[in-house]
Amino acid sequence: DTGVSQDPRHKITKRGQNVTFRCDPISEHNRLYWYRQTLGQGPEFLTYFQNEAQLEKSRLLSDRFSAERPKGSFSTLEIQRTEQGDSAMYLCASSLGGSPYEQYFGPGTRLTVT
């Protein structure tokens, strides 16, 4: 399977703990995006990378959130000192470039903060 993969698929953590998610994009895609989706809403943009460079961050991405894409391959999204409001589905997508290229999404990581 050469699609976008994400790990873990589910994560339950206690408030105040740190969590890290991983995304492996489609191999030839140089763009990688992170989105967050809460119940009943459309995905909301968090940040994106062009190769290893992080080019845009949403205001949703507080200082507790950090993302990296070393060597322009896989990416990690870390949330420090998790809060209950962080509970959501975290989606990763990759594309060959910016618009108009379509983005291909991974299955997501569902985070539950108790």
Next chain:
Amino acid sequence: AQKVTQAQTEISVVEKEDVTLDCVYETRDTTYYLFWYKQPPSGELVFLIRRNSFDEQNEISGRYSWNFQKSTSSFNFTITASQVVDSAVYFCALPSNTGKLIFGQGTTLQVKP
């Protein structure tokens, strides 16, 4: 600012009925693209179609068709002869000039047998 509105929160139809999902967008760009994605119960967003603002011809792919009207800023999606497998949440999306997607709230389609 760019915005996508999907006013229909939920639609329920009986199998074999036709159904249209509405999408209205706002953008100041003169050239832009629009996308539709499907999110089945499994959760993974699946790309369905991309259209550019230069091409207002209707697009048909099997039972799916899309009607793009620049004059009304709408990009509607019709499923003909709906099937139970079409049950999903459907999102319309508009890419910004940096490439990030701006999604509508989504329309949940339930197709009953």
